[in-house]
Amino acid sequence: MNSVLATRREVKNSVLVYAARMAATVRERRRQETTDAILRSARTHLEQAGVEGVTLRAVARDLDLAVSALYRYVDSRDDLLTELLVEAFTEHADAVDAAVDEVGPDDLPGAITAGLRAYRAWSLAHPAQFGLAFGAPVPGYHAPAERTVAVAVRPGSRIMGLFATAYERGLVDADVLAARAATLDDGTAAGFDALAARQSYPLPAPAIALAVDAFVRVHGFTVMEVFGQLRPLVSPADAYYEQLLREVVTTLGLPR
Structure with missing residues (x-):
């Protein structure tokens, strides 16, 4: 009899534990669904009205919630901007990786x-997100470094890693490296050496300089194009950019 009662208690306890876990799972799923909806709404306002359009009031209106209810999911508008920024950096880096x-x-x-x-290509397809990431600073907003820096540098790190592999394989033209070394001042060289040590890049300062030179050209071109500053000069800029990429490969000392 005692064993039967014990078995019943065990079954009952198991059912209660299972029910509690299911309830927790449902709550977690609903919370995630609401969080995703908040981010989608914020992204839509960013795309349609710029960063000024991203407000808790606008998002709450979209979701038919009180503004106070949003604080169960985001701490502030700054928190919402950080989520959008991390999403933008991540999608940009994923596109480069792919x-x-x-x-x-x-x-x-x-x-x-x-x-x-x-x-x-990703930058042109997502100008609002690119603008949030690389445009004018948002007044009063400071992106938390612990959330944004690592993901922001992913594209540059991926390209630098490829170039480091090319250097290790002996693909980088020695004459190109020597020419860049001759123009590299001591202060900049020291900074590039520190970068190589910090990121474990197996590259000397002149090679780091070549890679940075290339990325500055690409990023600068992209910024000008996304923000409409190239349009008076050349539009569309596809052929212009392809020529720039060919020059970048050459200035990196790589075979075309």
Whole structure:
């Protein structure tokens, strides 16, 4: 009899535990669904009205919630901007990674070119997100470094890693490296050496300089195009950018 009662208690306890877990799972799923909806709403306002349009009141109106209810999911408007920023950086980096992976490691100049082509393409397709990431600072907002820095540098780190592999394989022209070394001042060289040590890049300062030079050209071109500053000069800029990519490969000292 005692064993039967014990078995019944165990079954009852198991049922209660299972029910509690199911309830927790439902709550977690609903919370995630609401969080996703908040982010979608904020993204829509960013795309339609710029960063000024991203407000808790606007998001609450979209979701038919009181503004006070949003504080169960986000701490503030700054928190919402951070989520949008992390999402933008992540999607940008994922686009670069996908383009690089499609080419593969056997064609390093091709992989670098594909990654830099994807860098521009994603930016043009998502101007509002690119503007949040690289445009004018949002008054009063300071992106938390612990959330944003690592993901923000992913595209540059991926390209730098490819170039480091090319350097290790002996693909970088020695004359190009020597020419860049001759123009590199001591202070900048020291900064690039520190970067190589910090990120474990197996590259000397002149090679880091070549990679930084290339990325500055690509990013600067992209910024000007996304913000409409190239339009009076050349539009569309596809052919212009492809020529720039060919020059970048050459200035990196890589075979075309």
